Amino acid sequence: MKLERRMFLAGAAAGAATLAAPAVWGAGGGKPKVVVIGGGAGGATAARYIAKDGKGEIDVTLIEPTRTYYTCFFSNLYLGGIIGLGDIGHTYARLASDYGINVVHDIAIDVDRAGRTVTTAGGDKLAYDRLVISPGIDFIEGSVPGWDVSHQDEMPHAYKAGTQTALLKHQVENMREGGVFAMVAPPNPYRCPPGPYERVSMVAKILSEKNPTAKILILDPKPKFSKQALFEEGWQNHYPGMIERIGPDFGGDKVEVRPDAMEVVVDGEVNKVDVCNVIPAQKAGWIVHRAGLTEGNWAPVRAEDMASRKDEAVHILGDASAQGDMPKSGFSANSQAKVCANAVVAALGKGKKFPARFSNTCWSTIYPEDGIKVGATYKATPEKIAKVDGFISKTGESADVRKATYEESFGWYAGITKDMFG
Amino acid sequence: MRSSNTCGSSVGRIYPDLPRLVVATVAAAALSGAAAAADIGAGDPERGAELFARHCAKCHEVGKDARNRAGPVLNGVFDRQAGTAEGFTNYSKDMLRQGRDGLVWSFDNLDVYLENPKNLVSRTRMNFRGLEDPQARADIMAFLRRFSDNPRDIPEAAPSVNVDYAALAREIGVDPGVLEIEGDADYGEYLASECTTCHRPDGEDDGIPSITGWPEEDFALALHAYKNEKRPHPVMRMIARRLGEEEIAALAAYFRRLGEQSER
Numbered sequence: 001m002k003l004e005r006r007m008f009l010a011g012a013a014a015g016a017a018t019l020a021a022p023a024v025w026g027a028g029g030g031k032p033k034v035v036v037i038g039g040g041a042g043g044a045t046a047a048r049y050i051a052k053d054g055k056g057e058i059d060v061t062l063i064e065p066t067r068t069y070y071t072c073f074f075s076n077l078y079l080g081g082i083i084g085l086g087d088i089g090h091t092y093a094r095l096a097s098d099y100g101i102n103v104v105h106d107i108a109i110d111v112d113r114a115g116r117t118v119t120t121a122g123g124d125k126l127a128y129d130r131l132v133i134s135p136g137i138d139f140i141e142g143s144v145p146g147w148d149v150s151h152q153d154e155m156p157h158a159y160k161a162g163t164q165t166a167l168l169k170h171q172v173e174n175m176r177e178g179g180v181f182a183m184v185a186p187p188n189p190y191r192c193p194p195g196p197y198e199r200v201s202m203v204a205k206i207l208s209e210k211n212p213t214a215k216i217l218i219l220d221p222k223p224k225f226s227k228q229a230l231f232e233e234g235w236q237n238h239y240p241g242m243i244e245r246i247g248p249d250f251g252g253d254k255v256e257v258r259p260d261a262m263e264v265v266v267d268g269e270v271n272k273v274d275v276c277n278v279i280p281a282q283k284a285g286w287i288v289h290r291a292g293l294t295e296g297n298w299a300p301v302r303a304e305d306m307a308s309r310k311d312e313a314v315h316i317l318g319d320a321s322a323q324g325d326m327p328k329s330g331f332s333a334n335s336q337a338k339v340c341a342n343a344v345v346a347a348l349g350k351g352k353k354f355p356a357r358f359s360n361t362c363w364s365t366i367y368p369e370d371g372i373k374v375g376a377t378y379k380a381t382p383e384k385i386a387k388v389d390g391f392i393s394k395t396g397e398s399a400d401v402r403k404a405t406y407e408e409s410f411g412w413y414a415g416i417t418k419d420m421f422g
Numbered sequence: 423m424r425s426s427n428t429c430g431s432s433v434g435r436i437y438p439d440l441p442r443l444v445v446a447t448v449a450a451a452a453l454s455g456a457a458a459a460a461d462i463g464a465g466d467p468e469r470g471a472e473l474f475a476r477h478c479a480k481c482h483e484v485g486k487d488a489r490n491r492a493g494p495v496l497n498g499v500f501d502r503q504a505g506t507a508e509g510f511t512n513y514s515k516d517m518l519r520q521g522r523d524g525l526v527w528s529f530d531n532l533d534v535y536l537e538n539p540k541n542l543v544s545r546t547r548m549n550f551r552g553l554e555d556p557q558a559r560a561d562i563m564a565f566l567r568r569f570s571d572n573p574r575d576i577p578e579a580a581p582s583v584n585v586d587y588a589a590l591a592r593e594i595g596v597d598p599g600v601l602e603i604e605g606d607a608d609y610g611e612y613l614a615s616e617c618t619t620c621h622r623p624d625g626e627d628d629g630i631p632s633i634t635g636w637p638e639e640d641f642a643l644a645l646h647a648y649k650n651e652k653r654p655h656p657v658m659r660m661i662a663r664r665l666g667e668e669e670i671a672a673l674a675a676y677f678r679r680l681g682e683q684s685e686r
Contacts, residue, residue, distance in 0.1 A: 335616070388664060414622060
């Protein structure tokens with residue numbers, strides 16, 4: 001065993017020595033190595049496409065802590081009782097078996113960009129020729145006074161799906177009769193712009209079924225939000241009188257929470273609440289800060305291949321990246337991952353580079369069979385990912401159109417999760 | 423009598439947008455460039471009855487006591503939303519989807535459909551090659567008029583939703599030559615990554631249609647129809663809008679190849 005390990009290390013060193021001359025790859029016996037950190041919409045898709053398009057000639061390792069990954073997209077539908085938690089859980093079995101990806105369930109804790117290695121919590125040191133990081137979001141400490149991650153049991157964020165979502169669902173379903181559900185909405189930019197408002201819709205659905213005298217209070221630091229007219233129309237139709245939103249003009253931007261007392265203080269005024277969903281301000285996932293790839297809260301990237309502006313050998317995808325006009329969404333991350341995969345495979349001499357093209361569509365469910373959507377296409381410019389074209393659902397659409405949009409969102413979910421996990 | 427939003431292509435020529443806007447019918451100026459289209463006023467219902475008996479009656483009934491058979495009853499077909507004939511349960515998914523997306527059987531849409539059903543509804547179950555002769559189509563439609571409400575005022579396609587529609591259609595009109603372009607399936611495979619976020623490569627369809635294994639012409643026509651806003655779905659319009667002729671051909675070639683692979 002020891003001897004094998006030494007041989008492996010020697011091989012890795014030899015691989016590193018050839019970095020300056022990519023044409024040598026393959027000839028020397030060592031395959032180029034790609035490490036992907038994060039197994040969500042960006043990372044899983046990138047790993048799958050690099051392995052698929054590399055046709056066995058690229059070593060792909062995917063580092064993801066969870067064995068079952070719960071997608072944040074569609075987790076609101078679980079909250080609303082439309083689907084089960086199992087419906088949004090996915091494993092990495094096919095990425096390993098069908099695509100030959102080395103799936104490592106561990107946490108990346110350090111990146112040595114000079115030496116081109118990634119260190120995991122378990123002590124592995126993984127060499128890479130190209131690194132893809134798609135770490136999602138972390139919360140900005142202190143952005144909601146009174147709240148930190150240690151309060152996530154009393155006041156869940158549920159903005160990373162799984163146990164947090166289940167907890168919030170349990171709290172909503174067991175809320176006292178006539179109680180108040182409060183949401184502290186995040187400031188821009190954040191993951192999934194319509195997400196908080198779809199969540200309000202799903203909470204309202206549950207409450208209107210089980211607890212119709214309950215109220216929903218949204219505390220929002222933003223003057224306006226994604227698909228606002230569509231959501232407000234839908235709330236009026238399905239949940240009249242239940243939802244109140246306090247924007248920055250009435251103190252929605254001056255909110256403090258007291259998790260122990262279940263109080264929300266809005267511009268000095270104390271409100272007793274029964275369930276409180278705190279969605280703090282956000283920044284790129286921890287590891288890209290650690291790797292020194294951020295400017296401010298996010299990691300700037302080049303549009304044409306999603307390479308870091310600070311290191312061409314590292315690509316950053318999805319929510320964590322500062323790329324320009326695309327919203328932070330699972331669809332966007334998936335789209336960016338395919339552009340990145342094409343560029344990585346080409347850079348490693350295993351395929352042809354095609355021009356970057358991006359797209360995004362965000363579906364939201366207001367009520368079963370009442371779906372809305374917004375989307376756009378994008379192109380790469382030297383400065384950023386720039387919007388080309390777009391559309392949005394219209395207010396007053398017929399029930400048929402809304403039903404079709406709703407059903408389409410399920411088709412999309414099946415499609416994108418297949419695209420991510422094989 | 424045709425409205426002016428024609429583009430003389432082999433794809434469905436007319437399609438009302440959503441929401442349908444009622445705009446005064448544009449009467450003149452229309453016939454140029456619409457040589458292959460049936461003339462709404464020129465149909466002979468007696469000859470239409472004969473043609474109906476020959477081409478349509480195996481599957482469709484009209485008149486008093488008509489029943490749904492392999493195809494739906496055609497009473498009241500004009501201005502009916504596609505896929506909504508009462509009690510008819512044998513529609514293709516494509517027909518239902520087009521209906522939901524806003525396809526209404528106006529004179530012009532029905533004309534396009536009768537010319538070649540697949541141009542308008544790719545995977546329709548209507549097993550009919552189509553009628554090339556515009557006069558024959560006009561005749562059949564004149565016959566069908568008798569079984570629809572308000573037969574003197576057959577709804578034409580909603581004239582253009584915005585005033586530039588006709589100009590736009592002429593600008594981007596489809597040359598049948600685009601169907602001859604040999605697509606680069608490898609390029610198509612890269613482009614297809616944009617499609618597979620929603621459309622599943624294995625051909626499963628649940629809420630979003632399968633696009634795997636289609637004949638290349640059907641595939642290309644469908645995308646051009648979205649690109650030229652002949653089909654209403656907003657996401658597909660957006661995606662198709664930035665696809666060039668070569669790219670559409672490449673995608674058509676790739677998805678055809680994918681279908682052949684998965685059949686093995």
